[in-house]
Amino acid sequence: MILKSQVEWALHCCAILSGLPEGRYLSTKALAELHGLPKEYLSKALQSLSQAGLVHTTLGPSGGYRLAKAANELSFLDVVEAVEGSGRTFVCQNIRANNPCRPKGYCESGPCAIARIMWEADEAWRAALRKVTFADLGKILHQEISPEIWSGTFDWVLKRAG
């Protein structure tokens, strides 16, 4: 079980977008170039974000993406679920129903304890991701990244932002 690489891509892109000034847009091309990723495929990840309503888009030259909400209202979970889907990581195949000792239809009485325990762990994972917003990430990055690189990247991005 491993998350798709699109999750990493989407998170990085949102991190960049969250630093964009109000009203500016950044294109797929710029985001792909900045991260060294295949433009066409990265586009699929960004489309997922768009369909989930996390980003806003404009067409035409100077078009691209910006966040649809404020950075402190966009959580990691939002992005992860937009790309990876919001389904549970443990899917129950009802193998309990095959038990020859049980009357038919017994398993329909609801998910058993094993499934519930796995789902609780799943929820713990989601809760941890729900807690962290891109505003939090911005603060951490600002402390960690050296000022030259920070402003260098900022300039690079603004030069290409529509």
Place this chain on the structure above:
Amino acid sequence: MILKSQVEWALHCCAILSGLPEGRYLSTKALAELHGLPKEYLSKALQSLSQAGLVHTTLGPSGGYRLAKAANELSFLDVVEAVEGSGRTFVCQNIRANNPCRPKGYCESGPCAIARIMWEADEAWRAALRKVTFADLGKILHQEISPEIWSGTFDWVLKRAG
């Protein structure tokens, strides 16, 4: 991202094994029949448990599997990691290194904030699974499952246990 079905199989098998009397063994064949699973493939999952040291095996007729530790010392995480692997679900592909604004080798200064946040969520998931043992599961199942089915399954299993 979805857990392999072998995880569900292994959990169910351990649940059965945890109810086995001291010193008795249950074969792959019986476990497969009980759950309606392909014997050969289930065998791979059980071999993973064996390699992880979670179960003890004997060969020959009347051979099979039993738990290697007490049920209250075997956690869900043990079983999940034995089958699914203990690697992180978020793997970092170092795309930060492609940023044209950064000096070469910058990314080697360690994992960035994004990776750390994802890994913390991963750890929350693992912590939730680590907390629950098969002794806990046994208690829950004992409350939930009707006595007839419980003893019926028990009889079925003991008839086939070596």
Place this chain on the structure above:
DNA sequence: CGAATTACGGATACATAATGTCCCTATTCG
């Protein structure tokens, strides 16, 4: 001892999902 039964591991085939590319369309900007 000999036959049956078991776990184990390697080899192989098949199915599904992830990854990546290509091309066409509608929209928007200058």
Place this chain on the structure above:
DNA sequence: CGAATAGGGACATTATGTATCCGTAATTCG
């Protein structure tokens, strides 16, 4: 109008999960 953009459909390629088959060594039982 012409260039650049998001969006989406149709593939091709690759990796992973699922499943089967068979040979080997160990063990039990008659």
